[in-house]
Amino acid sequence: MVWPSVVRYGRMVDPFDEIQRLQQEMNRLFSGFGPAVVYEFPPINAWVSEDDAVLTAELPGIDPEKLDISVAGDTLTLSGERAPASLGEGETYHRQERNFGKFARTLRLPFQVDPTKVEAKYEKGILRITLPRSEQDKPKKIAIKTN
Amino acid sequence: MAREKTQARMPVEAERTKEKRVFVPRVDIFETKDGIVIAADMPGVDDKSIDVTLEKNILTIKGRVEAKPVEGHSLAYAEYDEGDYERLFTLTDEVDREKIEAKVKNGVLEVILPKAEPAKAKKIAIKAE
Numbered sequence: 001m002v003w004p005s006v007v008r009y010g011r012m013v014d015p016f017d018e019i020q021r022l023q024q025e026m027n028r029l030f031s032g033f034g035p036a037v038v039y040e041f042p043p044i045n046a047w048v049s050e051d052d053a054v055l056t057a058e059l060p061g062i063d064p065e066k067l068d069i070s071v072a073g074d075t076l077t078l079s080g081e082r083a084p085a086s087l088g089e090g091e092t093y094h095r096q097e098r099n100f101g102k103f104a105r106t107l108r109l110p111f112q113v114d115p116t117k118v119e120a121k122y123e124k125g126i127l128r129i130t131l132p133r134s135e136q137d138k139p140k141k142i143a144i145k146t147n
Numbered sequence: 148m149a150r151e152k153t154q155a156r157m158p159v160e161a162e163r164t165k166e167k168r169v170f171v172p173r174v175d176i177f178e179t180k181d182g183i184v185i186a187a188d189m190p191g192v193d194d195k196s197i198d199v200t201l202e203k204n205i206l207t208i209k210g211r212v213e214a215k216p217v218e219g220h221s222l223a224y225a226e227y228d229e230g231d232y233e234r235l236f237t238l239t240d241e242v243d244r245e246k247i248e249a250k251v252k253n254g255v256l257e258v259i260l261p262k263a264e265p266a267k268a269k270k271i272a273i274k275a276e
Contacts, residue, residue: 059190061188085175092178
C-alpha cells in the first residue's frame with residue numbers, strides 16, 4: 001500500500017515520520033514521575049527593598065545549630081547538612097522521596113551587606129535571613145546648588 | 148512477596164476552589180518492627196495548621212500555609228511557590244487505628260502507624276514431648 005506523501009520544502013516527506021517523531025517527543029515530556037526540573041537545594045526566594053534583602057529558604061527538618069551562614073561583601077553562602085533518619089536493624093524503606101545530604105549555596109546580592117547586622121530566623125522549617133544594606137553602599141542624595 | 152502496606156499511585160495534585168496552590172509533599176515511608184512511619188516534608192506548617200484524618204481506610208494529611216509577602220519588599224527572585232499541602236494514603240487492615248500518632252517538628256510531619264497485634268510475628272514455642 002502506498003502511503004500518501006506530502007510535499008514540503010520542495011521534497012517528498014513521509015507524514016508518518018513526523019507523527020512518530022512528535023509522539024516520541026510527547027512521551028519524553030510526560031514520562032518520569034516527579035519534578036522534571038532539577039533545582040538546587042534549598043530553594044530560595046529573595047525579597048529586596050532599598051534598605052535590605054530578606055531571603056527565605058525551605059529547609060524542613062534540619063538542626064539550626066549545624067547550619068552555616070556566612071556573608072562576605074555582597075555574597076551570601078548557606079551550607080549545612082540534612083541528615084536522613086537512621087534506620088535500625090530490620091527496618092526498611094517503602095518509599096524514599098525526600099532529599100538528604102550536604103548542601104551549599106552561594107548567592108550574589110544586589111548590594112553590599114553589613115555583616116554585623118544580619119539576622120537569621122528558623123521557624124516551621126523555613127529559614128529567613130535579613131541582610132541589611134551596608135551604610136557605605138547606600139545611595140546618597142547629592143544636593144544641587146543653584147546660584 | 149511483600150505486600151505494599153500503604154499505597155498511593157501517582158499522587159494527585161488537588162485543586163482548591165480559590166486560587167491557592169496545593170502541593171503534594173514529598174514523603175519517606177519506612178517500616179520498623181512496630182509499625183510504619185510516614186515522614187512528610189511540609190515547610191511552613193506547625194501543629195496548628197496540620198490536619199491528619201483517618202476515614203475508613205484513607206489517611207489524609209493536610210497542611211495549611213499562609214503565604215505572607217514580606218512588607219515593603221518586592222520579590223526579586225523566586226525558586227519556590229508557597230501553598231497548602233495535601234496527600235492521601237490508603238491503609239490496610241494491618242494498622243492499629245486507635246494508636247496512630249502524629250508529631251510535627253521544623254516543618255516535618257511524622258505519622259506513626261503501629262501494626263495491629265495479629266500482624267506482629269509471633270514466635271511459637273516448640274515443646275518437646
